[in-house]
Amino acid sequence: MSFQPVKFYQTGTFTVGNRLLAPDQRSVQANMERTNSLNSGHRACQGCGEALGARYAIDAAMHATDKQMVAVNATGCLEVFSTPYPETSWQVPWIHSLFGNAAAVATGVSAALKVKRQKGVSGDVRVVAQGGDGGTTDIGFGCLSGMFERNDDVLYICYDNGGYMNTGIQRSSATPPAARTATTMPVGPEPGNPFGQGKFVPAIAMAHEIPYVATATVADLRDLEYKVRKAMTFRGARYIHILVPCPLGWGTASDETLRMSRLAKETGLFPVFEAERGELTHSTKIRRLLPVEEYLRPQKRFAHLFGKTPAVDTIARLQAIADKNIRKYDLLEKEAN
């Protein structure tokens, strides 16, 4: 049974809260008692999608585990802006080691907690590992794959903003094709990031046939919280991939973060779905299908596609990716008969 949107309650489950819903139907974020795992005073840029996504996800995990959890953090924006020694914004048990080893550290923490539990020293404490796309899809990928393959009892959350943002916006393997970064400048016959083969880690996680894989965006809080809560009902390796727009790296206004994630989903460029043991079990349907141009045009990293002579071929190739996602992940509502 997947997340059931509530209809006809003015805003239903589209908004963060809704006074018309019964208390048990409300979101964690609407609660005055939410953990605020990532507290005020952090140094993320204005309108940071990752800061928002991390609080959404970790608050939901804290709620699901009744605060019995440990967070393991890879190096990256999230760690740098939240924890400049000796200050931290984290209000959860939190550990940071290196850039590439978050999955391995989480495996170790999980093993240690298992021993403590067996010895009766502690109760059932769960482990959540988190990192950006650089620490997950590039540098930490070996550790992550190992964690999946061993089916260690860890929920790994990747906040995907499509590049190495705090070091100056370099390309990662999650950077979308044609996007400008510091290392993929809009010059030459194929400006921006080359199309390549792509590396969609949720699909790779599914190939490991781990208990649970899901994607989410910061624009759909209720869907995100549902997926974190559901992930905590499984034992073994779980993976959630959250799209988090980066105003700095994408070249968007700081108030457009949610709009950009909404557009990524509504165009089909970012498929939102769930899979269990390697099989697709549910996809969040597109509400109002839009052409990819709607998503690309507001972003300065794609500005070179919309110059004096628009790069129609490149836009068409990006549209083809969206179309394929829509087919592959079944993103459209079936026509009502």
Add this chain to the structure above:
Amino acid sequence: MNKPFAITLDPGSSLANRTGTWRTERPVYVNRLPPCNNQCPAGEDIQGWLFHAESGNYEKAWQHLTKDNPFPAIMGRVCYHTCEGACNRANLDSAVGINSVERFLGDEAIKRKWKLVQPAAESGKHVLIVGGGPSGMSAAYHLRRLGHRVTVYEAGPMLGGMMRFGIPKYRLPREVLDAEMQRVVEMGVEVKLNAKVDNIQETMKAGNFDAAFLAVGAHIGKRTNIPAGAVSKIVDAVSVLRSMEGEEKPMLGRRVVVYGGGNTAIDVARTAKRMGAEPIIVYRRTRDKMPAHDFEVEEAMQEGVMIKWLSTIKKAGDASITVEKMELDANGFPQPTGEIETLEADSVVLALGQDVDLGLLEGVPGLEVTDGVVKVDANMMTGHAGIFAGGDMVPTERNITVGVGHGKKAAKNIDAWLRGITYVAPPKPPVATFERLNTWYYSDAPKTVRPMLDIIRRQSTFEEVQGGLDETNALFEARRCLSCGNCFECDNCYGVCPDNAVIKLGPGKGFQFNYDYCKGCGLCVSECPCGAINMVPENN
């Protein structure tokens, strides 16, 4: 000092880092005027009462509504609901059915016998109200609520004015009218029926009144000079509609010609249809130029009322009339063509507008009458201090809702005048426009349609044509409200802030910004569904 290896500092919290200093613009919560409220002639806080209806608290919704308008069950039937024409939701799917929710609340109040608020304290002042119609009874209610003693002089045998003697039963059932009039009387309003005021100054003096509100309406049907034979029957629409309330129903014959194009023409034609006649409306211009509301024209035509466009009556014979065909000139005015036609007619009903009976005002110093209506200032006061006027007898658009609005406005001004001050209306905030909404967040929900009475029964009986909503669909309809320009506690700002810089104060208390940490990203502004947050530049 007992610290781990290589650690020299105690862990601190990022709360030491006041990121509010980064800000160049700050978000502030604002309230804007919803277009429905802005449009309402009776000054209802529509969005305010819908807010309570949304959570199913109908009594609270009704209490909130009746602060401005004591007649929701009447309004829910006869108001032309221009609020729905202004509704921002029309740009999304279709306007919120405000009128049907209002009627539901009004009917619930009658069913459950909810009472209006009693005045907290008596002022000791006594106000005379002349005319127990929508405007007079609205003023009576508001003045009573403010603690004044109120006496209504009504020339007719019952309260209601044009609501009783002008609006047919099939649009406003009399038990609904009686219930809402009675509720105002129960607040302690004194009523004198069959008490026509012939001289306002004498009546005021005799009763020792401190102020007066005149709302006698416009009950004299306008005549026009139609050459007619000795036996031709020419009557006016107001008299026909009035006599429908008495024992002796009007005798109009089989072929009834109604002359005019306003709502009264439609009302009288539909009334004639229900009495078994074959009404035909003769109007000198075209449908799009007709002053009657189009939905009423549509309903009349569905019921079998015939309409002859672009025609004027030249003369009336014994059993027929002669009409001349007209054509519109470049300015849209009808011009005669000389083309003549004869129509069978047992009677002609003139629905050409109404005049005010101003007899009671003779000899009042300072009082001015222009074009047959009484001149009033912005505070609804006539040229004579202490005498106020409203409704159809002052220059205005003539309908029930406007009358009710005049009653409320006059009551506020009379109250201020009695206390020796001038009432100043609070400034209106800017209107909440559609462009300021983030409509992504609203559920897709098309309008609920009210049931209509079956056509055969509409042609032969005076049963109410339009049905009401039941609880489920009234609730659904209320929840379609977008709450334009005013916070409805959706928690979006509280949720979407990446810096936890929005403080939730709890149900009914709203939110507050924590400017120590707000970086001014503007996400809360963009993601506020109803546009209740503004971004303003920082000055320092």
